[in-house]
Amino acid sequence: xxxxxxxLALLVGAFLALVLRGNPLRAGLAxxxxxxxxxxxxxxxxxxxxxxxxxxxxxxxxxPLGDVRLQIEALDAFFLCFSLPMTLLGSIYALGxxxxxxxxxxxxxxxxxxxxxxxxxxxxxxxxxxxxxxxxGWELAAxxxxxxxxxxxxxxxxxxxxFNYLVSTHMSFLxxxxxxxxxxxxxxxxxxxxMANFLAQDTFQRDVTFIVLMTSFGLKSAFFPFHTWLPRAxxxxxxxxxxxxxxxxxxxxxxxxxxxxxxxxxPARVDGLVRRRLLRPxxxxxxxxxxxxxxxxxxxxxLLHRERxxxxxxxxxxxxxxxxxxxxxxxxxxxxxxLHILNHAIFKCLxxxxxxxxxxxxxxIDLERLGGLRRVMPWTALFFLVGSLAISALPPFNGFVSExxxxxxxxSEQVPTALDRGLLLAVMTxxxxxxxxxxxxxxxAFGIAFLGVPRDPACxxxxxxxxxxxFTMGVHLLGILAVAAVPLGAIGLARxxxxxxxxxxxxxxxxxxxxxxxxxxxxxxxxxxxxxxVLVLVGLLRRAINRESEAHVTWGCGYTAATPxxxxxxxxxxxxxxxxxxxxLQYFKRFKLPQGFFPERASIGTHNVDGVxxxxxxxxxxxxxxxxxxxxxxxxxxxxxxxxxxxxLVLMVAFLIAGGSL
Amino acid sequence: xxxVQLALAGAQLLALLLLPIVMLxxxxxxxxxxxxxxxxxxLQPYHDMRRLLRKRPVYSSVSSEVFRLGPVxxxxxxxxxxxxxxxLGPDSPLAFxxxxxxxAYVLALGRVFLxxxxxxxxxxxxxxxxxxxATYGAVIEPALFLVFGTLLLATGGAxxxxxxxxxxLGPFALGIKALCFVALMILLQIEAARIxxxxxxxxxxxxxxxxxxxxxxxxxxxxMLQYAxxxxxxxxxxxxxxxxxPISWAAQPYLxxxxxxxxxxxxxxxxxxxxxxxxRLRMRTLPAYAGVAVLASAIALVLVTLRxxxxx
Numbered sequence: 001x002x003x004x005x006x007x008l009a010l011l012v013g014a015f016l017a018l019v020l021r022g023n024p025l026r027a028g029l030a031x032x033x034x035x036x037x038x039x040x041x042x043x044x045x046x047x048x049x050x051x052x053x054x055x056x057x058x059x060x061x062x063x064p065l066g067d068v069r070l071q072i073e074a075l076d077a078f079f080l081c082f083s084l085p086m087t088l089l090g091s092i093y094a095l096g097x098x099x100x101x102x103x104x105x106x107x108x109x110x111x112x113x114x115x116x117x118x119x120x121x122x123x124x125x126x127x128x129x130x131x132x133x134x135x136x137g138w139e140l141a142a143x144x145x146x147x148x149x150x151x152x153x154x155x156x157x158x159x160x161x162x163f164n165y166l167v168s169t170h171m172s173f174l175x176x177x178x179x180x181x182x183x184x185x186x187x188x189x190x191x192x193x194x195m196a197n198f199l200a201q202d203t204f205q206r207d208v209t210f211i212v213l214m215t216s217f218g219l220k221s222a223f224f225p226f227h228t229w230l231p232r233a234x235x236x237x238x239x240x241x242x243x244x245x246x247x248x249x250x251x252x253x254x255x256x257x258x259x260x261x262x263x264x265x266x267p268a269r270v271d272g273l274v275r276r277r278l279l280r281p282x283x284x285x286x287x288x289x290x291x292x293x294x295x296x297x298x299x300x301x302x303l304l305h306r307e308r309x310x311x312x313x314x315x316x317x318x319x320x321x322x323x324x325x326x327x328x329x330x331x332x333x334x335x336x337x338x339l340h341i342l343n344h345a346i347f348k349c350l351x352x353x354x355x356x357x358x359x360x361x362x363x364x365i366d367l368e369r370l371g372g373l374r375r376v377m378p379w380t381a382l383f384f385l386v387g388s389l390a391i392s393a394l395p396p397f398n399g400f401v402s403e404x405x406x407x408x409x410x411x412s413e414q415v416p417t418a419l420d421r422g423l424l425l426a427v428m429t430x431x432x433x434x435x436x437x438x439x440x441x442x443x444x445a446f447g448i449a450f451l452g453v454p455r456d457p458a459c460x461x462x463x464x465x466x467x468x469x470x471f472t473m474g475v476h477l478l479g480i481l482a483v484a485a486v487p488l489g490a491i492g493l494a495r496x497x498x499x500x501x502x503x504x505x506x507x508x509x510x511x512x513x514x515x516x517x518x519x520x521x522x523x524x525x526x527x528x529x530x531x532x533x534v535l536v537l538v539g540l541l542r543r544a545i546n547r548e549s550e551a552h553v554t555w556g557c558g559y560t561a562a563t564p565x566x567x568x569x570x571x572x573x574x575x576x577x578x579x580x581x582x583x584x585l586q587y588f589k590r591f592k593l594p595q596g597f598f599p600e601r602a603s604i605g606t607h608n609v610d611g612v613x614x615x616x617x618x619x620x621x622x623x624x625x626x627x628x629x630x631x632x633x634x635x636x637x638x639x640x641x642x643x644x645x646x647x648x649l650v651l652m653v654a655f656l657i658a659g660g661s662l
Numbered sequence: 663x664x665x666v667q668l669a670l671a672g673a674q675l676l677a678l679l680l681l682p683i684v685m686l687x688x689x690x691x692x693x694x695x696x697x698x699x700x701x702x703x704x705l706q707p708y709h710d711m712r713r714l715l716r717k718r719p720v721y722s723s724v725s726s727e728v729f730r731l732g733p734v735x736x737x738x739x740x741x742x743x744x745x746x747x748x749x750l751g752p753d754s755p756l757a758f759x760x761x762x763x764x765x766a767y768v769l770a771l772g773r774v775f776l777x778x779x780x781x782x783x784x785x786x787x788x789x790x791x792x793x794x795x796a797t798y799g800a801v802i803e804p805a806l807f808l809v810f811g812t813l814l815l816a817t818g819g820a821x822x823x824x825x826x827x828x829x830x831l832g833p834f835a836l837g838i839k840a841l842c843f844v845a846l847m848i849l850l851q852i853e854a855a856r857i858x859x860x861x862x863x864x865x866x867x868x869x870x871x872x873x874x875x876x877x878x879x880x881x882x883x884x885x886m887l888q889y890a891x892x893x894x895x896x897x898x899x900x901x902x903x904x905x906x907x908p909i910s911w912a913a914q915p916y917l918x919x920x921x922x923x924x925x926x927x928x929x930x931x932x933x934x935x936x937x938x939x940x941x942r943l944r945m946r947t948l949p950a951y952a953g954v955a956v957l958a959s960a961i962a963l964v965l966v967t968l969r970x971x972x973x974x
Contacts, residue, residue, distance in 0.1 A: 371784070372724075372784075374726055374728075375726075389771070389774070392770070392774070393767065394767055394770060394771045394774065395764065395767050395768055395771060400767060404760065404763060404764070407760055407763045408759070408760050411759075411760055411763070411811075411814060411820050412820065413814075413818055413819065413820050417971065418815065418967055418970035418971035418972075419967060419971050421815055421967070421970075422811075422815060422963060422964070422966070422967030422970075422971075425807075425808075425811030425812075425814065425815060425963060426808075426811070426963065428807055428811060429804045429807040429808050429811060430804075432763075432766060432803050432804060432806070432807040433800065433803055433804045435767070435770070435803070436770065436799055436800035436803040437800050439770055439773070439774050439796070439799070439800070440796040440797070440799075440800050442774075443774055443777045443778060443781070443792065443796055444793075444796070446778065447777065447778055447781030447782070447789070447792065448781070451726070451728060451778065451781045451782040451784070452724060452781060452782065452783070452784030453724055453784050520759065520760070523756075523758035523759075523761075524758065524760075524764055526756075527742070527746070527756050527758070527761075527764055530742060530745075530756060531738065531739070531742045531768065534738045534741050534742050535734065535735065535738040537738075538734050538737050538738040538741070538886075539734045539738075542730075542733070542734050542882065542883075542886065545715055545882050546882075547716075547717065547718045547719060547881060547882065548718055549718060549719045549720065549721050549881075550718060550719070550720045550721070551720075551721055551722070551723045552720050552721070552722065552723065553722065553723060554722040554723075554724055554725075554783045554784055554785045554878060555722070555783075555785060555787070555788075555877045555878050556785065556787075557787060557867050564784070566786055567784045567785065567786060567789065568781065568785070568786050568788070568789020568790060568792070568793070569789075572789070572790070572793060573789065573792070573793040573796070574793075575793075576793050576794060576797040577793075577796070577797045577800060580797060580801060580949040
C-alpha cells in the first residue's frame with residue numbers, strides 16, 4: 001500500500017529534521033519528505049475519490065491494539081486529497097515565515113518534524129478502523145498542534161494559550177474515549193465499522209453516545225459554544241502579548257514568534273472529526289449528516305426532527321412524499337457541506353497566511369496600529385481581499401458556491417412539513433445574518449490593515465512577504481479561483497462520497513439524484529458569469545469616459561487629518577454593531593483620563609471579550625457561591641451533617657443504578 | 663422562452679437602465695410639491711449625472727485602485743441584482759430556483775466594495791459611514807430573508823417568481839402582504855439611504871450614512887454612485903410593486919407589467935411623501951427601526967408556518 005511508504009517517508013523526514021545539522025537542511029528534508037508522502041497519498045486516494053473500489057488492509061498487532069483494519073473509502077479519499085497537500089503548503093510557507101531563524105541556533109527542525117507528524121496524524125485518522133489506533137492518531141494530532149502553538153514558549157501568555165488548547169483538546173479526547181468505551185462495550189470490538197449494530201439501534205444509550213461524540217468533536221474543532229480555546233490560541237492570545245514579548249533578530253528589528261501557530265494550524269482539522277464509520281450506521285434518521293459542519297448541523301437537526309415527526313404522525317396528504325424528499329435534501333446538504341469544508345480550508349488558510357505575512361512584516365497583530373499595507377504588500381493585500389470575499393460567501397468566489405447549495409436544501413420545496421420548512425427558512429435567515437456579519441468583519445479587517453495610511457510609524461512594513469509565503473498564498477488563491485471558475489467540477493468532487501453515504505444508509509443513489517447539486521448551481525454559474533461580464537462592461541465604460549484626474553488630500557470637512565491616527569479605527573468600526581448587540585457581545589473599555597491643565601498622558605483601550613467564556617466562568621463562580629451558601633445553612637452538629645452526607649450518598653448510588661440499567 | 667417573456671425581459675432591462683434616474687427625480691419632485699415649491703424636473707438627476715460625467719475627477723492622494731473600483735462594482739452589482747428581481751414579470755432575465763439568495767449576496771458584494779472604497783481614503787468621516795452601512799446592512803439582512811421565506815412558504819415555490827404567484831387576496835394573505843410591505847419598505851429606506859433612516863440632502867457629515875461614504879468621490883465616479891443609489895431604490899420599489907400587484911401575470915402579462923411599473927413609480931411618490939412628512943430618526947434608534955422590519959417579517963413567517971401547517 002502506498003500509504004505505508006508515505007507514512008515511512010513522513011517518519012524518516014521527521015527523524016532527519018531532528019538529527020541533522022543546519023536548519024535549512026532540516027527544513028528542506030522535512031518538506032521533501034512531505035512532497036513524497038503527499039504524492040503517494042494522492043496516487044492512492046485520487047482514483048478512489050473518482051469511483052475506484054475502496055482500498056483495504058488488515059494489520060495484526062499484538063494486544064491491546066489487536067487487528068487494525070485500514071480502509072480508504074471515497075470520503076476518506078476526499079479529505080486525504082486536500083489535507084496532506086495543504087499541510088505541505090503550510091510547511092512551504094513555514095520556510096519563509098521562519099526565515100529569520102534559519103541562520104540562528106534555534107532548532108527549526110523540531111518545528112518541521114511536528115508538521116510531518118501532523119500529516120501523519122491525518123493519515124491515521126482518515127484510514128484506521130480500530131478505535132484505539134484512531135485515538136492514538138487523535139492524540140498525535142493534538143500533541144503536535146500543541147507543541148506548534150507553544151513554539152515561542154518563553155512567553156507566558158503563549159504558554160497559557162497553549163495549555164488552554166491542551167485542556168480543551170484533552171477534554172475532547174476523554175469524551176471520545178467515553179464514547180468508544182460505550183461503543184466497544186456494546187459491540188465487543190474495537191473495530192469502528194463493527195460498532196454499526198450498536199449505533200443502528202434506536203436506544204437511549206445510542207443517543208447519549210451521539211451527544212458525547214458531538215461534544216467531543218465540538219470541543220476539538222471549536223464549534224460554538226465549545227470554541228473558547230480558539231480565540232486565545234489563534235488570534236486573541238497573540239494580540240494580548242503583542243507588546244510583551246519582543247525580541248531582536250540579527251537585523252535589529254523586533255521579532256516575535258507567537259504567530260507561528262497560524263501556519264501550523266492543521267488546515268482541515270474539522271475534517272478529521274468526520275469519521276462516517278461512527279455516524280454512518282445511524283440509519284434512517286438523517287444523523288450521518290451531523291458533525292460535518294456547524295451550518296449543516298442545523299439542517300441535519302431539522303431533518304432528524306422531521307423524521308421523528310413522521311414516525312409519530314402520518315404525513316399530511318398534500319405534502320410531497322418523504323421518501324423522495326429525504327434523499328434530495330441529504331444530497332444537497334452533504335454536497336454543500338463537503339464542498340464548504342474544502343472551500344473553508346482553502347480561504348481560511350489563505351487568511352491565516354496573509355495574517356502571518358502581516359505580522360512578519362510589521363511585528364504587530366494590533367489592528368489599530370496597522371494601515372496602508374497595500375502599498376508595500378500588494379500581493380498580500382490581493383490574497384487577503386480575495387480570501388475575505390470568499391469567506392463571506394460573496395459571488396463569484398468559492399464560498400458562494402458551497403453556501404448556495406446549502407441554501408438550495410434549506411429552501412427546497414420538498415421539505416415535507418410546514419413547520420420544518422418554516423424552521424429551515426428561519427435557519428436560512430440566520431445564515432444570511434452570519435454572512436452579513438462576516439462581510440462587516442472582513443471589511444473592517446481589510447480596510448483598517450491594508451487601506452488608508454500607516455497609523456503607527458513603528459509598525460510600517462518595508463517589504464512584501466517572502467517568496468515561499470507568496471507561493472503558498474498564491475496556490476490557495478488559485479484554489480479559490482478554480483472552484484469559482486469550474487464550480488460544477490468542484491461539486492463533482494463530492495459525488496462519490498455522497499453516493500457512498502447514501503448507500504450506507506440503505507438509500508438508493510441514482511445518477512439524477514446525485515446530479516441535483518450541480519443542476520441547482522448550474523444557473524447560478526451562468527449568473528456569476530453574467531456578473532463578471534457586467535463588471536467588465538461597466539469597467540470599460542468607466543474607462544471610456546475617463547477624464548484627466550487630479551490628486552488632492554482626503555476630504556476632511558474643512559480640517560484635514562493632522563495625524564494618520566485620526567483615521568477611522570477598527571474599534572470604532574465594530575462599536576456600532578457591538579452596541580446594537582450589547583446583550584450578547586461583551587465590550588470592555590479601559591480609560592486613562594487626562595489629568596490637570598496640561599495632561600501628558602491619556603489613553604483608551606477597548607476590547608470585545610469572548611462572551612461564552614466569560615459567562616462560563618461567571619456560572620462556575622455563581623455555582624461555587626451557591627454551594628458555599630447552602631453548606632453554610634447546614635447545622636454544624638454531627639447528626640445533621642451525617643444525614644446530609646447520607647442523602648447525598650443515596651442519591652449518587654441511585655444515579656449509578658439508574659445509569660447501569662440504561 | 664416565449665415572445666411575451668422575451669418582451670418583458672427586454673422591458674425590464676430597459677426599465678432598469680432608465681428608471682433609476684426617473685425614480686430619484688420623482689422623489690425630489692414630490693418632496694418639492696409637499697414643500698409648496700415647483701421643484702426640479704423629474705429628469706433633473708439625468709442632467710446632474712451628465713454634468714458630473716463631464717467633470718474631471720479628484721482623487722485623494724491616499725486612495726488606491728479599490729477606491730476606483732467601488733463605483734464600478736456598485737453599478738454592476740445593482741444591474742445584476744435588478745436583473746435577478748422580478749420587476750416586470752414572473753420571469754426576470756436571470757430567474758432560477760433560489761435566485762433571491764443570489765440577489766442578496768450580489769447586493770452585498772456591492773455594499774462591501776462601497777465600504778472598502780470609503781475606508782481607502784483614510785478619512786474618519788468616511789470610515790464612520792462605512793461602519794454605519796455595515797451595521798445597518800447586517801441588521802436588515804434577516805428581514806429580507808424572512809420576507810422571502812414567508813412568501814416561499816406561502817406559495818410553495820423556491821424562487822423570486824414565488825413572490826408573484828401568490829394570487830390570494832383573502833384577508834389572511836392581505837395581512838401577510840401588509841407585514842411584508844412594512845419590512846420591505848424599511849429595507850428600501852435603509853438600502854437606498856432615505857428618510858427616516860438617512861437624508862441624502864443633509865450637509866452634516868456626522869449624521870450621514872451613505873452620503874458620508876462617498877464624500878471623496880467626484881466627477882464620473884460620483885455620477886455612477888448616484889446612479890447606483892437610484893438602482894437600489896428602483897429595485898426595492900420594484901419588489902414592493904410586485905408584492906402589491908393584483909393583476910394575474912398568467913392571464914394579462916402586459917397589463918400586469920404596466921401596473922407593476924405604475925406601482926413602482928407610486929412607491930417613489932410614497933417615499934417622497936414619507937420624506938416630506940416625517941423627520942429623520944435619531945441615529946441610536948435606527949437599529950430598533952430595522953428591528954421593526956425583522957419583527958414584522960418574523961411574525962409573517964410564523965403566521966404562514968402555522969397556517970400552512972393547519973394550526974391556524
